[in-house]
Amino acid sequence: MENISCSVINCSHNDGGTCYANKISVNGKKARTSVHTCCSSFLDESVYSNLTNNTNDNGSCKIALCNVKTCTYNAGTVCSLHDLAVTANASNANLYSETSCASFKCK
Template sequence: MTILKCSATTCMYNQKELCSKGEIEVNGSNARYADETCCASFQERTGGAAKNSFTEGCGCEKIQIDCKARECTYNDNCQCTASSIGIAGEGACQCQDTKCSTFHCQG
């Protein structure tokens, strides 16, 4: 499991920069740079029942990360092996507004 720090505070799963989803998916199968990755699990926080159902859960410091960024140094069979990662996305409205700031291209 990987330690996750997430600045996408507009995500419905974000709890004080931790994730309440339990596992996330990072996309960017052809990424060569961090800006070409994103947190595919991002869901914009909205009002109503959907907001309440996730905000009551606690955020997890360690999380399972399924990584589709094939060229990342930390990707081992689509699993993130970094000890910790950062998901950037302050003010994000959709998953494309986020990125894995820990992404490091092998090549």
């Protein structure tokens, strides 16, 4: 995993469009489209505002766990993509269920 880009502007792990969580987890076991996936690591910055500052020292997120059995890039429980994209299904996500994996590709 080289980069996890994030367009969920109000996620506490997002710093300039790059994810700085220690690791993320993408869920949506029986997804057929990206809308049926989610980043369960999403945390609203209005509640968890300083998490990005805590993880920046260790670099950007390098591990994406994948629990989406229907995704082409699921390699067991890890995403096999070099670059992964997470996006919001609304202008501001309030819950992790309002996020999705934009890189999802159904088998």
